[in-house]
Amino acid sequence: MKYRIREQNELKPSGVEWLGDIPKDWEYHKNKYIFKRISNNVGDNYDNYKVLSLTLNGVIERNMNNMGKMPSSFSIYQIVEKDSLILCLFDIDVTPRIIGYVNTQGIISSAYTNLIVKNLYSKYYYYWFLTLNNQNILLNYTKSLRNTINNENFMSLESLVCSFFEQQKIANFLDEKSKIFDEAILKKEQLISKLELAKQSLISEVVTGKLKIVEQNSKLQTIKREENELKSSGVEWLGDIPKDWKLTKLKYLGDAIIGLTYSPTDVVDKNEGILVLRSSNVQNKxxxxEDNVYVKSVIPKKLLTKIDDILICSRNGSRNLIGKNALITEKSQDLTFGAFMTIFRSKYNKYLFYIFNSDIFEAQSASFLSSTINQLTTGNLNNFKIVLPSLEEQQKISKYLDEKLIHFDNTIEKTKQSITKLKEAKEAFISQTVTGKIEVL
Incomplete structure (x- = not known):
């Protein structure tokens, strides 16, 4: 499908600041003339319907194996029909996606607003509300502490109206263009996943001794160790290790220290206390x-961070976050850390940091993660088994990985930036089209 940018003389002021100019033959109507709210409780018939969920990927069938937060009974859910719109009009400030388009009949939480479109093309209004979502427009109309828009206020808001035929053209065009953007984004996300896997695989192969670091032409490189250089570790998941490496536990190499317990009354403004490092302060190792909490409290000396400490997320509602970690640098020293965090302090930490980011950690996660417990205790941590080479080889390994991983990280970062630009371009294209600046031919 072809398109063009409308000339300025084809447009008129909308009277709405964020919207700008719109085509001369388009109008702006109250929602009550465009939409009808439907609330049809499923009752005891819920077994006859697919359970749906509003996500960043749209309205999708819920994975019942990944239970998550579930209602006491699905009988309180509402029936939604194909081509209707689902809106989340509460907690708008923290809801990542407020709009979803229903592709199949099912049931969904009654907390959501279920709309059908009167005599117009519903998919067009999906893209309309997606634009409002992307630009946080509806947040300006919320009330109450939960940033909610009630039904009466929503129906008094206004939305753009053009002909059914033009709305259909726009929606079909945006379906086509969105697919192109999404495929490009997916390829880049898959590249990042492959790079992350390759990066972790390299770390694991090196810190378990499967690969040997050698110097060739003044550069550190890896070669595969010969079988006669290896011995059995006696640990099934670890396999063979170099003959001159020793199998040991973390408790013999350093100290695991649980973080500071503090109360809400201890929390103060930035200039009044000390920064408490929490899980949100650990991003991408x-x-x-960016998300700081400060407390005014007496901090024991051992709870002040030191350069080369490893800060570990040891308790969290999400099991995927348990074990995420970062190395303390000059910028993050002399701070404290919260009770859901643990510091591992050792003279071997520059090497151990790579151990924590290898398959060695994953292989032992069953010892502290279960369906009901997401916690890495100091006991668990102290009993972690690792393989330890000589100090000289540790330094060689750390140097090699420091240099090698920069290339991975740079490529990953550039790819993430590219994804951000693609997402921004997609949002802008949808906005320009759904508001009439772009005409679909």
Missing amino acids: RITF
């Missing part, structure tokens, strides 16, 4: 300072 680095310490970040």
